[in-house]
Amino acid sequence: MKKLFFSAVALVAFSSVSMAETKESGTGKECTKVFLAALDTATSNGASEADAWMFASVAQYFCLKEVRLF
Amino acid sequence: MKLLIFLISLSSFSQIKNASIDYILTIGEDDLYSNGDLKVAYKNAAEYANQINFKLNLNEKEICFFSENKLENSDSGVELAKIFSGSKNPFYMLLNTNKIYQSFDDLILGKYTVEKQISKYEWKLENESKIISGFKCFKAVTTDVVQNRSGKFNFLVTAWYCPEIPIPYGPLLYNGLPGLILELNRRNVVYGATKIDLNPKEILTILKPDLSIIKTEEEITKMREDYINSIKN
Numbered sequence: 001m002k003k004l005f006f007s008a009v010a011l012v013a014f015s016s017v018s019m020a021e022t023k024e025s026g027t028g029k030e031c032t033k034v035f036l037a038a039l040d041t042a043t044s045n046g047a048s049e050a051d052a053w054m055f056a057s058v059a060q061y062f063c064l065k066e067v068r069l070f
Numbered sequence: 071m072k073l074l075i076f077l078i079s080l081s082s083f084s085q086i087k088n089a090s091i092d093y094i095l096t097i098g099e100d101d102l103y104s105n106g107d108l109k110v111a112y113k114n115a116a117e118y119a120n121q122i123n124f125k126l127n128l129n130e131k132e133i134c135f136f137s138e139n140k141l142e143n144s145d146s147g148v149e150l151a152k153i154f155s156g157s158k159n160p161f162y163m164l165l166n167t168n169k170i171y172q173s174f175d176d177l178i179l180g181k182y183t184v185e186k187q188i189s190k191y192e193w194k195l196e197n198e199s200k201i202i203s204g205f206k207c208f209k210a211v212t213t214d215v216v217q218n219r220s221g222k223f224n225f226l227v228t229a230w231y232c233p234e235i236p237i238p239y240g241p242l243l244y245n246g247l248p249g250l251i252l253e254l255n256r257r258n259v260v261y262g263a264t265k266i267d268l269n270p271k272e273i274l275t276i277l278k279p280d281l282s283i284i285k286t287e288e289e290i291t292k293m294r295e296d297y298i299n300s301i302k303n
Contacts, residue, residue: 036301043220045103046102046216046223046225047216048156048218052218053294054158055111058146058149058153061177
């Protein structure tokens with residue numbers, strides 16, 4: 001799960017995909033794992049539930065976009 | 071930082087009917103974010119923080135705080151900067167009430183407006199002062215307590231407020247100080263005022279919330295938990 005999260009974080013960090021793209025629903029088993037991992041990591045680093053939720057949502061969003069960075 | 075100040079006259083300080091304050095954001099080192107699993111995302115957020123401008127706009131009845139992207143396209147780093155700085159979603163308040171509204175366009179839950187009571191901060195006013203672009207500002211500190219599913223975290227919040235400008239608000243609608251907050255530091259995320267426009271002639275943008283989609287914090291918490299439980303199964 002940690003490896004999945006690192007991938008998602010890297011995706012979020014380096015992607016240049018515009019956030020104006022169409023929203024996706026939360027489908028995709030792998031990307032939901034990314035969401036859960038991001039949520040746990042953000043809250044363990046002191047993020048509020050609201051901020052952690054937003055971070056996890058963004059991580060899942062880019063996971064669904066399957067953006068390759070390297 | 072250079073602060074551009076537009077003053078009508080000194081007497082306007084006592085009769086501020088509306089105001090617009092611009093802030094910029096800098097994201098510095100954080101003990102947890104900079105050294106843990108989020109360090110890549112946090113570093114990216116720090117690099118893009120300067121692409122966002124923030125506005126604190128108010129009139130005699132209402133106040134709002136919101137972000138504006140300096141560039142047309144919203145890079146992921148910009149979105150991360152907003153998330154880490156707590157400013158992704160605009161704040162709004164009617165000044166004669168204790169209710170704050172925050173508007174969300176949630177990637178998963180859709181659009182909604184959260185209504186909550188304004189936070190009351192226990193500020194400790196300190197004697198230390200500094201000049202921020204010509205204005206003498208005084209230091210005040212408080213503790214922001216974050217209670218989440220992982221535990222309880224205490225973060226120091228430092229505000230530099232200016233008693234000469236009798237607007238008791240600042241970034242993220244932090245409030246309760248005897249003057250405008252020109253600089254706010256929380257977890258080394260720093261909002262700094264760059265422009266103060268008191269009683270400007272132009273009509274100010276006040277982002278009003280959509281009150282037809284109001285949710286309480288409890289309702290949103292339940293919606294989030296329902297989603298989390300649905301994807302765990």
